[in-house]
Every structure is written in structure tokens, then in C-alpha cells.
Amino acid sequence: MITLSNEEKVLKNFINGEWMDVAERENVYNPADGKEFLEVPNSDAAAMDQAVEAARIAQKDWALVPAPQRAEILYKIGAIMKKKKERLSQLLTLENGKVIEEARGEVQEGIDMAFYMAGEGRRLFGQTTPAELKDKFAMSQRHPVGVVGIITPWNFPIAIATWKTFPAMVAGNTVIWKPSSETPMMASELAKIFKEAGLPKGVVNVVYGSGATIGQAMIEQEAIRVISFTGSNETGRKVATECGKQLKKVSLEMGGKNAVIVMEDADIDLAVEGILWSAFGTSGQRCTACSRVIVHKDVREILEKRLLEEMKGLTIGDGLDTKNKVGPIINQAGLDKILKYMEIGKEEGAKLLAGGKQLTVKNYEKGFYFEPTLFTDVTIDMRIAQEEVFGPVVSLIEVNDFEEAIAVNNKVKYGLSSSIYTQNVNRVFKAQRDLDTGIVYVNAGTTGAEIHLPFGGTKGTGNGHRDSGVQALDVFTEWKAVYVDYSGKLQRAQIDTDA
Ligand code: SIN
Numbered sequence: 001m002i003t004l005s006n007e008e009k010v011l012k013n014f015i016n017g018e019w020m021d022v023a024e025r026e027n028v029y030n031p032a033d034g035k036e037f038l039e040v041p042n043s044d045a046a047a048m049d050q051a052v053e054a055a056r057i058a059q060k061d062w063a064l065v066p067a068p069q070r071a072e073i074l075y076k077i078g079a080i081m082k083k084k085k086e087r088l089s090q091l092l093t094l095e096n097g098k099v100i101e102e103a104r105g106e107v108q109e110g111i112d113m114a115f116y117m118a119g120e121g122r123r124l125f126g127q128t129t130p131a132e133l134k135d136k137f138a139m140s141q142r143h144p145v146g147v148v149g150i151i152t153p154w155n156f157p158i159a160i161a162t163w164k165t166f167p168a169m170v171a172g173n174t175v176i177w178k179p180s181s182e183t184p185m186m187a188s189e190l191a192k193i194f195k196e197a198g199l200p201k202g203v204v205n206v207v208y209g210s211g212a213t214i215g216q217a218m219i220e221q222e223a224i225r226v227i228s229f230t231g232s233n234e235t236g237r238k239v240a241t242e243c244g245k246q247l248k249k250v251s252l253e254m255g256g257k258n259a260v261i262v263m264e265d266a267d268i269d270l271a272v273e274g275i276l277w278s279a280f281g282t283s284g285q286r287c288t289a290c291s292r293v294i295v296h297k298d299v300r301e302i303l304e305k306r307l308l309e310e311m312k313g314l315t316i317g318d319g320l321d322t323k324n325k326v327g328p329i330i331n332q333a334g335l336d337k338i339l340k341y342m343e344i345g346k347e348e349g350a351k352l353l354a355g356g357k358q359l360t361v362k363n364y365e366k367g368f369y370f371e372p373t374l375f376t377d378v379t380i381d382m383r384i385a386q387e388e389v390f391g392p393v394v395s396l397i398e399v400n401d402f403e404e405a406i407a408v409n410n411k412v413k414y415g416l417s418s419s420i421y422t423q424n425v426n427r428v429f430k431a432q433r434d435l436d437t438g439i440v441y442v443n444a445g446t447t448g449a450e451i452h453l454p455f456g457g458t459k460g461t462g463n464g465h466r467d468s469g470v471q472a473l474d475v476f477t478e479w480k481a482v483y484v485d486y487s488g489k490l491q492r493a494q495i496d497t498d499a
Contacts, residue, residue: 001320002090004037011040011184013047013208014191016054017201022047028184031097031328032318034366038095040184043209048176048217051205055147055174056223058202063144063172065200070170071121076197078114081107088158088189090320095183096157097328097368098282099319109159110190113451113468117166120473124171132497135487142477144172145249148226149218151211151239154182154330155285160467161190163455164228165204167472175204176224178214182330211235219243226251228475230287230467233388233414233460240463251465251475253456255388256416258437258446259292261405264299266421270443272306274419275394278445280314280326280372284392285334287461288417288439290446291389292378293396294405300398304353304376307394311354311372317361329368329391338370338391345384350375350395380408388414402427410436415458417446438462 012019021041028038041047062070081088085107092103126141150164157179168175179187187206194204207214215235219227219242228251229239236254243250260278262271278290295303319327329335335358342356355373370391378385378395385395399405409418419441420431432440438457439449449455454466465475485491 002087002094009038011038011188011208013041013043013051014188014204014206015047015051016058016205017195020047020050026181028095028182029331030094031330032094032320032367033364034368038185040181041208042181043207043214045213045217047207047209048214048221051176051207052147052221052223054202055176055205058200059144059147059172059174062174062200062203065172067121067124067170067172069121070172071118073197073199074114074118074121074166074170077193077199078111078118080193080196081111081114084189084193085111088186091185091189092158092183093319093327095185096154097319097330099324099327100322102282103319106156106159109451110162113159113162113166116452117170120167120170120470124473131483132493133485133487133491135485136491137484137486139482141480141482142171142473143480145225145476145478146173147223148173148175148228148476149221149224150175150177151215151218151227151229151231152177152179153230154180155282155287157183157186158190160230161186163451163467163472168228168476169203171473171476173226173476174202176218177204177206178218179206179208181208181210184208215239216242219246219248222246225249226476228467229253249475250463251467252463253287253467254461255287255390256289256414256437256457256461257292257386257388257412258288258290258414258417259294259409259419260290260445261294261409261418261420261431262296262299262303263402263405263420263422263424263427264296265423266299267423267443268299268302268306271303271421272310274421274443274445275307276310276314278419278447279394280311280392281447283326283329283370285330285390286447288447288449289390290419291394292385293394294399294408295396296405297398297400300396304374304396307374308354311374314372316359316369316371318364318367326372326392329370331368334390335368335370338389338393341384341387341389341391341393342373345375345378345382345395348382348384349377350382350384351377355392380411386412402430406431406434410434413460416461417441417457419444419446438466
């Protein structure tokens with residue numbers, strides 16, 4: 001197992017290619033055993049000023065580096081990440097708690113994103129299009145926006161960071177990154193990799209600190225023209241309001257209340273596997289986690305029975321122990337929130353079929369563990385069917401038919417991910433059309449995004465932008481329309497069209 005030197009246990013900001021200490025730090029806890037194991041800077045606004053100045057200066061040169069050359073550095077970053085995959089994965093489990101198999105998956109997602117976005121260095125496609133006048137050429141091009149701000153959460157500290165940072169970089173922007181202070185290691189490790197890969201100083205700057213100080217300072221910086229945020233709905237709304245006042249572009253991803261629909265013709269064993277993986281994997285702490293199961297009345301009984309049987313086999317504990325399938329919750333506040341929803345669910349009249357309690361794991365008594373939980377007899381208006389719990393908790397809702405299943409799926413304020421289990425091809429096509437979410441799975445659970453597809457959602461999940469995929473480039477580029485008139489005379493658009 002990985003051990004950290006004393007030096008590695010004290011993290012620093014990474015500004016202008018240098019490690020910068022700050023006056024104040026705070027402790028970081030390992031969610032598996034509740035012990036402090038790191039110190040992270042609690043920066044003040046002055047650190048943000050420094051980072052912005054570095055990024056502003058670096059951006060002028062970085063934007064002029066041909067995109068294929070910018071991409072070469074991304075290829076190197078991907079190769080170093082690949083070499084360090086096991087180290088990164090173990091550190092990720094240490095700070096986040098997710099089981100090591102999932103941590104390896106997440107690091108792989110970051111590696112994939114590096115290579116995918118490096119490929120964009122030779123594309124970054126614009127369009128050429130006919131001009132309406134003779135001897136005139138027209139095209140559109142992508143240009144960098146300038147300095148961009150990135151705010152990333154603790155649940156996917158490396159994958160989500162790469163969904164945002166790599167498209168920003170390849171497009172010629174420089175980046176100020178505020179990672180979550182719950183999981184600061186991944187940012188520090190990535191910064192080391194950036195340095196090793198030869199990324200010019202100031203292209204990516206990492207500033208740790210609270211949302212109230214560093215997040216706010218980032219938004220207030222005039223030089224930062226885009227903010228890309230993943231986090232809670234409540235904070236996202238505040239970020240959007242502040243950015244709106246300054247006419248700053250803002251991309252938001254704010255969670256989900258994702259459902260798996262199980263129709264009467266579904267392969268029940270397959271559905272059970274998909275529900276277990278997407279509801280209890282990552283201890284339910286994915287934006288895309290399944291937190292509702294919408295089940296056809298004819299198969300409700302069998303589905304409940306099979307879920308209960310399989311839930312018994314879920315081993316819970318330290319994510320570094322490969323026998324465990326479910327790791328801890330991130331911290332005490334996360335646990336308290338889940339516990340609150342246990343009370344809410346019971347008061348609302350839902351029936352607790354399994355779980356519902358905090359768990360004490362032998363030798364990890366101070367860790368933050370929670371039992372995989374299943375509520376049934378849930379109705380669509382209940383808070384446990386509407387609000388994001390962010391834990392291993394599933395609410396089962398019975399429906400009479402396909403149309404009702406779709407309606408129940410859509411009757412929440414979020415719209416991130418959804419899934420349907422059915423063998424009926426007509427329903428498959430209707431479902432992918434009518435499910436009001438940014439991501440739809442057929443005969444698979446609600447998680448498992450791939451980096452070359454757009455990630456994001458409708459309604460309260462976001463504001464129309466997407467992370468990852470080629471679509472992420474839209475967040476970090478400005479479109480420029482270019483007209484070249486080679487007629488040697490004045491040609492007026494819409495007027496001189498007969499000439
Ligand atoms: C997430 O939910 O944030 C991760 C993406 C996924 O696995 O679907």
C-alpha cells in the first residue's frame with residue numbers, strides 16, 4: 001500500500017509552475033478510517049490574484065502555440081498518467097474512499113480524456129461555407145476564450161477535472177483550478193505531471209481554498225471569462241447569478257435524481273445487477289447514481305426479492321481492500337445528510353426494506369460507513385423521491401405501465417441520467433426520445449459515462465452546457481466568423497447579390 005512522505009503530506013498551491021505555500025492550512029481526513037492524513041492550503045484572495053496574473057500572461061503565448069503542439073503536451077500528460085496509474089488510483093482511494101477498482105476506472109477516464117483531447121489538437125474543427133457574394137470566402141473558427149476558472153467536486157476529483165481542464169488547454173486557454181479541499185491530492189499529483197510533461201508555467205494553476213473565499217474570488221476576477229462548475233444545485237445557482245451579473249460564461253453540472261425503469265418484460269437478473277452497480281457503487285456518491293427504481297407492478301415483488309438477496313452480498317469497508325464492493329461516505333456531513341433522509345423517508349410513509357443505518361466497520365470505527373438502503377412504497381411526491389441524497393439509498397416506486405414510468409422518471413427537477421430495462425424495441429426508441437435527461441441507458445444502469453460523449457443534463461442538472469465529448473470545446477471557445485473578400489471592390493451583403 002502507498003505511503004506518503006512528510007513533505008507529500010503538506011500540499012501547496014501550484015501557481016506559475018511553482019509550489020506556493022500559504023499562511024493557513026486545514027486538515028484532510030481519510031474517509032475510510034476518519035484519520036487526518038494531509039494538510040491542504042486554505043488560501044486567501046491574494047493567491048487567486050497571483051494565479052490570475054500568471055494565467056493572464058501565460059495565455060498570450062499559449063494561444064499562439066499551434067494546437068497540434070499543445071496537444072503533444074497532452075499526449076505526454078496522458079503517457080505519464082498511464083505510467084503512474086496505480087499510484088494515482090491508490091491515492092484517490094485514500095482521499096475519496098471509493099473502492100480501488102473504481103479508482104482505477106476513474107484514473108483511466110482521465111488518461112482517456114488526455115488522449116482524446118490531444119486528438120482535438122489536430123481537429124478543433126470550424127466550418128467553411130459558401131459566401132453569398134462572388135469572390136468571397138467565409139469560414140468559422142474556434143478561438144480560446146482566455147483565462148478560465150474550473151471548480152471541481154470531491155466525488156470524481158480526477159475525471160471531472162480532466163473533462164474540463166484538457167479541452168480548455170488544447171483550445172489555447174489557461175486555467176485556474178479550484179479543486180475540492182476534501183480530495184486535494186489528485187490536483188497536486190496532476191500538477192506534478194503537468195510540470196514533468198513540460199507544460200509552460202502559468203498554463204494551469206491550482207489554488208486550494210473554500211468556496212466562500214477562493215470560489216468567490218475566482219468569480220469576481222474580471223480576467224476570468226468562463227467558469228465551469230460541478231457541484232451542488234444550491235451553489236451552482238449562486239455561481240450562475242454572480243457570473244450573470246458580470247456577463248461571464250458559466251457551465252454548470254449540478255447532480256441528478258436518476259432512475260432505473262424496470263418493465264415487466266425486463267431481464268430481471270440483469271436489472272438487479274445494473275441497479276446494484278449504479279446505486280451502491282461509489283456508495284451512491286455519483287451525480288449519475290441510481291436513486292430511484294421505477295418498477296412495473298407485475299415484477300415489483302420479484303425485483304424487491306432479488307434486490308434484497310443481492311444486497312446481502314455487498315461487502316462494505318476500506319476501499320483499498322479488494323474484497324470490498326462499497327467504500328465509505330466522504331465525511332460526517334455526508335453521513336448526516338443521508339441519516340436525515342432516513343427520517344424523512346420514514347415520516348413520509350415509505351417502507352424501509354433494508355439498511356437505513358450508519359455502519360461501524362471493525363478496525364475502522366471512525367470511518368464514515370452507511371448500509372446500502374432500500375425504501376419501497378415510495379410515491380413520486382415524497383422528498384426521498386425528489387431530492388438528491390448522495391448516498392447508497394434507493395427508493396422503489398411502482399407504476400402501472402410504460403407511459404406512467406416515463407412520466408414518473410421526468411417528474412423531478414433534475415435531468416441527468418436515466419435507464420430502462422426492457423426487451424421491447426419500440427419501447428427502447430420511445431424511451432430514448434421521451435426520457436428527459438441528458439444521458440439515457442438501455443439495459444444498463446445509470447452510471448458509466450464515456451469521455452467522448454457529452455456529459456450533462458436538462459432542467460435543474462445544468463444550464464445547457466456539457467462536460468467532456470467534443471461538446472466541451474463549446475464551453476472553452478469563442479466562435480469567430482471570418483469573411484475574406486477577394487473581388488477587389490465593395491460588395492454589400494444582402495444587397496449586391498446580382499453582381
Ligand atoms: C458521475 O456521475 O459524476 C460520473 C459519471 C458516471 O459514471 O456516469
